Amino acid sequence: MLIKNSLDEMEKREISLKVIKSIIEKKGRDCLYDLTGLSGGFLATQEELDLLETYIGPAIFEEKLQVLGKNHLGGEKIFAVNRTSSGILATILSIVEKDSFVVHFLPEFPAHPSIPRSCALVGANYLEFDDIDKFISIFPDNVSLVIITGSTMDHKILDEKSFKTVIDLANEKNISVLVDDASGARLRTAIFSQKKAIELGADLVVTSTDKLMNGPRGGLMAGKKDLINQIKTKAHQFGLEAQPPSILAMVKGLENYNENDLKKSLNKKDELMELLANDFKMFEKTPTGVMVSEDNLKNEIINHFKKDNTHDYGKILDKFSNKDLCFIWAMLLLKEEGIVTIPAVSMPGASATVRFDLAAVDAERIDVDIIFNKIKNSFESLLSVINDEKLAKDTIFTFD
Template identity: 55%
Template sequence: MIINNSLDEVKKRENALSIIKNKVESEGRSSLFDLTGLSGGFIASSSELSLLETYVGPAMFEEELQSVGREHMGGEKVIPLNRTSSGILAAVLTLVSKDSNVVHYLAKLPAHPSIPRSCKLVGANYFETDVFEEFSIPENTSLVVITGSTMDHKVIDEDEFKKVIEMAHEKGIPVMVDDASGARLRTVVFNQAKACDLGADIAITSTDKLMPGPRGGLMAGREDLIDNIKVKVNQFGLEAQPPAVLAMLNGIKNFKPDNLLNSFERKDELFNLLNARFNNFEKTPTGVMISPENLAKEISVENNLSDDDLAFVFSFILLNDYGIITIPPVSMPGASATIRFDLSTTDAFKLDLNDLNKKIESSFEKLQDVATNEEKCREIVFNS
């Protein structure tokens, strides 16, 4: 095993960021191709930047963020946060009591780790399922959670979405929707309604996923719940700082649904190219992906690596050799090791898909060459 614990995941991320820094310094930003779908951005004018003071910034930008945020997310009020995980934690701290139940329905397991971790922190009992027929709400449930689009972009069925909300509200239980990428993916590509319009009490999105905003979270929903959650946010320092608030505001204003729709069309071309060599790539709404389990099926040499280890090594080869950034090298502990090539990013539109296919094939051949040498693989992932 190469990646054994959360510390290992932190160390591999540090190495990935070092590789990215070195490439930018030696070859320029154009040498990198961020295909994570999480590339985000920071759009700001010089006059706006001059207002990013501790108290002036919120005074100038938070009111307009309320307006554009409600339009983007629905709901009665929004609150900007430093991470989506921060908003989830604040909501759980506010709404969930010790020994109560939290039940979670999503299209495919597992949930984002911030949800069970937050429940554990308050001493709640947590249950999750991706089988609709098995979903139920037991007595003493304080919160129902729905994931709109999973970490690997599996999108929930809208009828099931609405039914879970109805089941919760029949028992007077609030519903929180983790709509990190779903706030755009579900609505633009799958023509689903906004979570709050479907009846969710609160919903949260990541402002860097499939949009040109910063790493941050934006929560929307019922005004009374948002106000109570905001108390916890401020008590624990989970609020977004002025630069992030400005970047969220401009990120939403500059979000272009056509980029998602164009990537929806291009994914078929890339998938067909990869299919000439591989058997286990899958389509996502905005690109293609290969899970650790399916990557292992492609390997024709004996090795002692775990499926996740193979995915980490493969993704580091892509980064080292071709400047292709995928999620596994740069992800936080607990994130999925699935490798996604998201075609909705600005960098993706600069890539010729035939050339991208060749780079993926070449990286895979190198993976096969090194997979039998665990120490070499460790060196690739940790630079050790």
């Protein structure tokens, strides 16, 4: 196993950032393709940038954010935090009592690690479910908060029926509901025509302003005014609130968001999937692209080794975890092909699924057949690299 802990993941991320900087310096930004779907952006005029002072910035831009945020998410009040995880933490610090339960329903395991980690900080008991019948039958007493994930880290979407069932049960018991709709606030509504979380009856919702929209890495909360005020007060005590530059960038991102941009990715996704299906079995469609899970990548590697009569493939693969394989491939995609995927640059604890998001801004600059060739070339490199454990380790942890 190469990646053993969070420190290893952080080191991997730092190497990736050095590689990205090197590519841009040597070849230019046009030779780098960010297909994470998390690329975000910072759109602003010079006049707006000149207003980014500590107190003037919020005075000017928070009012605009209230209007745009309510239009995007609904709710009585909007609050900007420096990350979605910050909003989740601030909510749990504000609402959840020690020894009480936080019950989380999501379409597919695992949960984003910020949720159980935040519960641990306040000494709360944490339960998570992906089966609605078990959620109903095991629902404990003394629940402080119900959390729903609208779209997982791998873009698995929760159906509206389950959404409503969870919210209705919480409402019956007078328990607040927070929806972690990091990408779901756009995926669910634009691609799956679902209602906004607030419209479905949630008390609170938080979304990521860099996921599938051209905004900064930050979080935007909406919900009932009294709850938002309570969370906002707690967030300011711990420095979890967004700062003026991020607030401006959120305003500009929301102003420029157009759900039709997401819908345009659907045809391109189908074209890429058709090409990939001729050479690979490991790819699955996502709402806006394609992805490869940890298990599917390992199985694909095994199948290729069998075709090549590599009899010692078991001995080769015993050296690596499934996550390692995803990290190695992601680093090869970056170093050799200039494609940025989440496992290369992700924070510790994030999903290792390798995803190619065709709703990303950079996807507009690159043809589907070029993406296919880059995927194919990097996979062939992966098969070669994992034959040498030192070379595999250097691929992740070494910057040339």
